[in-house]
Each structure stands twice: as C-alpha cells, then as structure tokens.
Amino acid sequence: MSVYPSLTRALAEALVDILWFVEGCEDDQMNPDEAVKVLEVATHLGTQLSSDQRVEFIGLIRFMAAEESDPSRREFLESFPEGFGLVEEES
Template sequence: MPVYPSLTRALAEALVGVLWFIEGSDDEEMDPDNAVKVLEGIAHLFTQLSSDQRQELLDLLGAMAEEESDPARREFLEGFPESFGLVEDAT
C-alpha cells in the first residue's frame, strides 16, 4: 500500500482514480448522463480553486504523470489539466 506525502496527494490520487474509472466506463457500467454530471461537477469545482490551489494540483498531477507506469493512465494524467479546465486550451 502506498504511503502518500500529504493528504492533498492522497485525495488527488483518489479523485484521479474515480475520474479515470468514469472516463473508461461504458454505458453498462455507468449511466452516461450521470457520468457527464459528475465530470462537469468536478470541472466546475476546479474553477473555484485559488491560483495557489490550482498550481498545487497541477504540480501534483505532473508528479503523478511522471511516476505512472501505465501508458494509458499517464496519457490521461497528462491531458487532465486541459480536459478539466485547469489550464487554458492550447489551441
């Protein structure tokens, strides 16, 4: 069982795990409307973060991506900030 350096890191890991599950679920595993509601709710919550909180989360996500051995999950983590509105769209 991993030991987390902070509660914030443990909560970020838990949140990413839930969102990773939701993103990867098919219609039999989770109702698509409910999935969208959860994802939009999380994205909205992120808009309420202060700039320091946003930066802390971005730093955690970057560290998590660097440490991730599963290529698909690493890709999810790398795209997480843009997908959930933590950074401006790169386009």
C-alpha cells in the same frame, strides 16, 4: 507510515482514480448522463480553486503522470489539467 506524503496528495490520487474510472466506463457500467454529471462537477470544482491551489494541484498531477507506468493512464494524467479546466487549452 502513510503511503502518501500529504493529505492533498491522497485526495488528488482519489479524485484522479474516480475520474479515470468514470471516464473509462462503458454505458452498461454507468449511466452516461450520470457520468457526464460527475465529470462536469469535477471540472466546475477545478475552476473554483485559487491560483495557488490550482498550481499545486497541477504540479501533483504532473508528478503523478511522470511516475505512471500505464501508458493510457499517463496520457489521461497528462491531459488532465486541460481536460478538467485547470489551465487554458493551447490553440
């Protein structure tokens, strides 16, 4: 039995784990220019999702945030949709 209820959830978890790592890296752990490139690619991919895909992904991220026990990771997840271009930032 899989830990994840769907492939979409597994991939969302993997993407978030990678981006959480990259965003939290110190300069001596990862070249800052390369880190920015990774984050930009992820943001671009998020903007390429269809409306239905975006809604599904945001729902998964919000569900993951609600389940998260680590306060800093929960904050990362809560800001993920805006930070990665999935929704318009509120002014």
